[in-house]
Amino acid sequence: xxxxxxxxxxxxxxxxxxxxxxxxxxxxxxxxxxxxxxxxxxxxxxxxxxxxxxxxxxxxxxxxxxxxxxxxxxxxxxxxxxxxxxxxxxxxxxxxxxxxxxxxxxxxxxxxxxxxxxxxxxxxxxxxxxxxxxxxxxxxxxxxxxxxxxxxxxxxxxxxx
Amino acid sequence: xxxxxxxxxxxxxxxxxxxxxxxxxxxxxxxxxxxxxxxxxxxxxxxxxxxxxxxxxxxxxxxxxxxxxxxxxxxxxxxxxxxxxxxxxxxxxxxxxxxxxxxxxxxxxxxxxxxxxxxxxxxxxxxxxxxxxxxxxxxxxxxxxxxxxxxxxxxxxxxxxxxxxxxxxxxxxxxxxxxxxxxxxxxxxxxxxxxxxxxxxxxxxxxxxxxxxxxxxxxxxxxxxxxxxxxxxxxxxxxxxxxxxxxxxxxxxxxxxxxxxxxxxxxxxxxxxxxxxxxxx
Numbered sequence: 001x002x003x004x005x006x007x008x009x010x011x012x013x014x015x016x017x018x019x020x021x022x023x024x025x026x027x028x029x030x031x032x033x034x035x036x037x038x039x040x041x042x043x044x045x046x047x048x049x050x051x052x053x054x055x056x057x058x059x060x061x062x063x064x065x066x067x068x069x070x071x072x073x074x075x076x077x078x079x080x081x082x083x084x085x086x087x088x089x090x091x092x093x094x095x096x097x098x099x100x101x102x103x104x105x106x107x108x109x110x111x112x113x114x115x116x117x118x119x120x121x122x123x124x125x126x127x128x129x130x131x132x133x134x135x136x137x138x139x140x141x142x143x144x145x146x147x148x149x150x151x152x153x154x155x156x157x158x159x160x161x
Numbered sequence: 162x163x164x165x166x167x168x169x170x171x172x173x174x175x176x177x178x179x180x181x182x183x184x185x186x187x188x189x190x191x192x193x194x195x196x197x198x199x200x201x202x203x204x205x206x207x208x209x210x211x212x213x214x215x216x217x218x219x220x221x222x223x224x225x226x227x228x229x230x231x232x233x234x235x236x237x238x239x240x241x242x243x244x245x246x247x248x249x250x251x252x253x254x255x256x257x258x259x260x261x262x263x264x265x266x267x268x269x270x271x272x273x274x275x276x277x278x279x280x281x282x283x284x285x286x287x288x289x290x291x292x293x294x295x296x297x298x299x300x301x302x303x304x305x306x307x308x309x310x311x312x313x314x315x316x317x318x319x320x321x322x323x324x325x326x327x328x329x330x331x332x333x334x335x336x337x338x339x340x341x342x343x344x345x346x347x348x349x350x351x352x353x354x355x356x357x358x359x360x361x362x363x364x365x366x367x368x369x370x371x372x373x374x375x376x377x378x379x380x381x382x383x384x385x386x387x388x389x390x391x392x393x394x395x396x397x398x399x400x401x402x403x404x405x406x407x408x409x410x411x412x413x414x415x416x417x418x419x420x421x422x423x424x425x426x427x428x429x430x431x432x433x434x435x436x437x438x439x440x441x442x
Contacts, residue, residue, distance in 0.1 A: 025193070028180075049181050050332045052246060061221070061249040067180045068250060072173070072197050115245065136331030136439075137244025 010074040014039070015083030025071055029063075030054045032070035033080055041081040041110050045139070052138035055111035056080050062118035064137070081110035084117065093117055093155045102151030104142030111138045116152050125156050164282055164305035166192045172307060173197065174217060174255030177247045202254075202309070205229055210315050216254025216308040224248060232313060233427055234322035234340065238269045241437025244331040254308040260294045260364070263334035265437075267294060268359040269324050271367060272340035275313045281306040297363040320344040321427035323420040326359065326437045327412055329403065335360050335437065336403040339392070339416035343375065345428045351375045356388065356421075358413055360403075361396035368395040371417065385421055392417040 007022040014037060021036050033039045033056065045053030047066050054066040057079040084091035093116045096102070103109045112135060119126060119134030126134060131152050140148060163170055169191035173179060182188040196202055202217035205226045212232060214223065223229045223239035230236050242248055242256075242265050256266045257277060267290070275290045282305055293300050302308070316322070326338035338359035346352045354375035358366040370391035378384050398409035423433045 047184065049177065049243075049247065052244070052332075055246055058249075062246050063250050064246045067177055067247075069173075069176065069180065069193075069195075072176065072195055075198070118245065134245060137246045 008071060010070055012070070012073050012075070013077040015079055023070055025069070027070045028066055029056070029058075029068040029070045029073050029078070030065035032073075033065060033078070039080050039082050043107055043110055045108065045111075050139065051108065052111040052115065053108050055114040055138060057114055057118060060118070060121065062115045062137075079114070079117075081113055084113060091117070093120070093151075096151040096155035097148075100147050100151035100154055102143070102148040103140075108138060108140045108142075112140065112148060116155060119152070120156055126152070163194060163307070166194070168304040170194060170304070172255075172258070174258065174308075175219065175250045175252040176255075177243070177251035178255070178259055178261065196254075196307075203252075207231075207315070212313040212315060214253055214311040214313070216258075216310060217252050218254070220248035220251050220253065220256075221245070223253060232273070232316060232322075233433075234269055234272065234324045234342065234424075235313070237324040237436045238265050238326075238340075241265070241326060243333075247332065253311055257290075257293070257311065258300060258302060258308045260296075260298050260300050261334070262297050262363055262365075263360045265324075265326060265335065265338065265359065268338055268340040268357040268365040269322075270311065270313070271357040271365055272322055272324075272342040272355045273313050273316070274355070275311055277308055278310040278312060279306050280309040285309065287312070291367070294364050316342070317344055319346070319428050320353075321424050322355075323423035323427065323433070323435050325416050325420045325423070325435050327416060328437055328439045330439050331437075337361055337396070337398070337409050337412045337416060339413065339420045341417065341420040341424045343380075343421070343424045343428055345380075345425075348429065349379045349381075351378055351380050351384075354388075356392055356417060358392060358396055358417070361398040361409055361413055366395050366397065368392040368417075370395060375421075380425060385418060388421060389414045389418040 011020045043053040045051035049067040056065045059076050171190035173193045173195040202215045204215040205228045220239045220242045256264050270290045277288050277293045322342035324340045326335035328335040340357045342355045344353040354372040356368040356371040371388045374387040393410050393414040396410050396413040423435045426433045
C-alpha cells in the first residue's frame with residue numbers, strides 16, 4: 001500500500017441492510033461491526049481465533065469475526081446476534097437459551113447463538129456428538145456447557161432434558 | 162500482481178493462520194492479495210484418475226463433499242481441522258502453502274502421493290508433495306507464486322487410508338498426527354504402505370521404516386506393532402507446551418497403530434469413522 005491509512009470502500013449487507021463504509025484495509029470484521037456500525041452484540045473475547053465470542057454468520061456460515069478482515073466480507077452478507085430477532089420476536093435459538101438458562105455471565109452467548117444457528121441450519125436435528133462438534137469452536141468459562149446442550153436440543157425441537 | 166507488489170506482499174487464502182500471525186506482528190506483509198474473491202479457485206472434481214481440489218476450497222467444503230468422501234482419509238482430515246468457524250474460512254491451498262509443521266493437510270497429502278500445481282509468472286508447474294515442502298514454513302513457492310490446485314491420485318481398489326490427530330481441544334493445532342495409507346493384495350497381504358507423521362519434525366516425517374514393516378508382508382498383530390515402533394523411532398518432536406519428547410513419541414505410536422487398524426478395516430470394505438480427537442466437549 002502506498003499509504004498505511006489508504007481507505008477502501010466495502011459494501012456488506014448486515015442483518016439485511018446494505019452498509020457501505022470506507023475503512024482501512026486492515027479493519028477486522030468484528031471492528032467494522034462494533035465500531036463502524038455500533039453493533040456491539042458481537043463480542044471480542046480472546047482476539048486469537050480461539051474462543052468464538054465474536055462468531056457471526058458470513059454468507060450463512062459461522063466464522064470468527066476477529067479473524068476475518070472486513071474487506072474479505074466485501075459483497076457478502078453478515079448476520080450478527082442483533083439480526084436474529086425478527087419483528088420483535090426472539091429467534092427459536094434465543095428463546096431456548098433463555099428458557100434453559102444456557103448462559104451465566106452471557107459474554108460468550110452471542111457467539112454460541114450464532115454457531116447454534118449455523119449448526120441447526122445444516123443439521124436440524126443434531127445428535128449430541130454433532131452438537132459437541134458444532135460448538136467446539138465456542139468457549140464458555142461459566143456454565144460447564146450442560147445447559148447450553150439443553151438449549152440447543154430444545155431449539156432443535158428435541159426434549160430439553 | 163504479486164510480482165509487482167514485491168517480496169513482502171502475501172497471499173490471503175482464508176486468513177485463519179495469517180491474520181492471527183499479523184496480529185502478533187509475527188507477519189508484517191506490505192500488502193495482501195485476497196484470493197477469496199476468486200470463486201473459480203474453489204472446486205472439487207474427479208478428472209483423469211485424480212481428485213482435483215482448487216486451492217481456495219474451504220476445509221468445510223471438503224468435509225461436506227461426496228467426491229472427497231470417496232477418499233475417506235481426506236474427510237478424516239477436513240472434518241477435524243480446528244473448529245467449524247475456522248473450517249468455514251480456511252483453505253487447503255493456504256494450509257499447504259503455509260507449511261506449518263503442525264498443519265493437518267501435508268501428512269495426509271504425502272500419504273496419498275499428491276501433487277501441487279503451482280502458478281507463477283512463467284506459468285504452471287506441478288510439484289510432488291514430497292518435494293513441495295522444504296522446511297518449516299518453507300516451500301518451493303517463490304514470492305510471486307501461488308498454489309492453484311491439489312491433485313490426489315484416486316487410490317486403487319483395496320487401497321485405503323486413515324488420519325488421526327490428537328489435540329488438547331478443538332481450536333488448537335494437534336500435538337501429533339498420523340496419516341496411513343495401505344494397499345492390500347488380499348485380506349492379509351500388504352502390497353504397499355505409506356506412514357506419515359505430523360507435528361513431530363520441522364516438516365512432516367515420512368516414516369519409511371514403518372512403511373517397510375508393512376510392505377510385502379502379511380499384516381499380523383506383530384507387523385502392526387513393528388510399524389508403530391518404527392514410526393515412534395522416526396518421530397523427532399520438540400518439547401513444548403503440548404508435551405515432552407517422550408510423551409509425543411508414545412502418542413505417535415498409539416496414533417499410528419490406530420490409524421493403521423482403521424485403514425486396514427476400510428481396505429476390507431468396513432465403514433470406520435476417525436478424525437481429530439480431543440478431550441473435553
